[in-house]
Amino acid sequence: MERFVDENGKKVEMSFEKGRFREESNHVLVLCRYDGHWLLTRHKKRGLEFPGGKREEGETLTDAAKRETYEETGGIIRELVFIGEYKVYDDPPFVKTIYFAEAEELIPKDDYMETDGSVLWRGNVNEIQDDPSFSFIMKDQVVELAVGRLADLDVTI
Numbered sequence: 001m002e003r004f005v006d007e008n009g010k011k012v013e014m015s016f017e018k019g020r021f022r023e024e025s026n027h028v029l030v031l032c033r034y035d036g037h038w039l040l041t042r043h044k045k046r047g048l049e050f051p052g053g054k055r056e057e058g059e060t061l062t063d064a065a066k067r068e069t070y071e072e073t074g075g076i077i078r079e080l081v082f083i084g085e086y087k088v089y090d091d092p093p094f095v096k097t098i099y100f101a102e103a104e105e106l107i108p109k110d111d112y113m114e115t116d117g118s119v120l121w122r123g124n125v126n127e128i129q130d131d132p133s134f135s136f137i138m139k140d141q142v143v144e145l146a147v148g149r150l151a152d153l154d155v156t157i
Contacts, residue, residue, distance in 0.1 A: 001014070002015075006088065008136060010088050011088075012086055012142065013089075014084055020085060021087045024095065025097040027053065028053065028097050029096055029098045030050055030052055030065045030068065030100075031100045031150075033102050033157060034106060038123070039069075039103050040073075041112070042116040042119050046135035047135045050137075053071075053072075072114075074107040074117065074118055076104050076106075084149060125143050
């Protein structure tokens with residue numbers, strides 16, 4: 001179990017095991033690639049980040065990950081690789097499940113929900129700490145640890 005404080009000063013615990021936390025996960029974060037790039041979305045308030053969001057009623061976490069990726073980027077994904085889960089001790093606390101996926105295609109859309117759509121980026125996610133164009137969500141240890149875990153899972157990025 002990894003423990004740290006996020007960019008907003010909230011305590012975070014992260015695990016690479018499914019169901020490690022007492023609370024059920026109702027949020028997803030998708031580390032996504034497309035055509036050799038990271039597939040990000042530009043959130044209208046927070047900046048560049050990986051797609052993700054809340055699970056809707058009756059929806060599985062994998063369905064939520066696919067839907068959120070499509071809604072925010074136009075990316076179509078079929079297979080997801082479970083990376084881990086993390087709990088943010090906010091008020092109230094919440095648990096988010098992290099997946100990795102390769103998008104098969106990007107479909108142009110008229111509406112990307114609360115985002116401005118997809119951004120393809122080739123940079124190193126571990127070197128964005130001082131870049132104000134990236135969301136705080138990208139700058140804590142969740143993304144760094146999740147990307148590191150991909151090597152352990154033999155996922156090529």
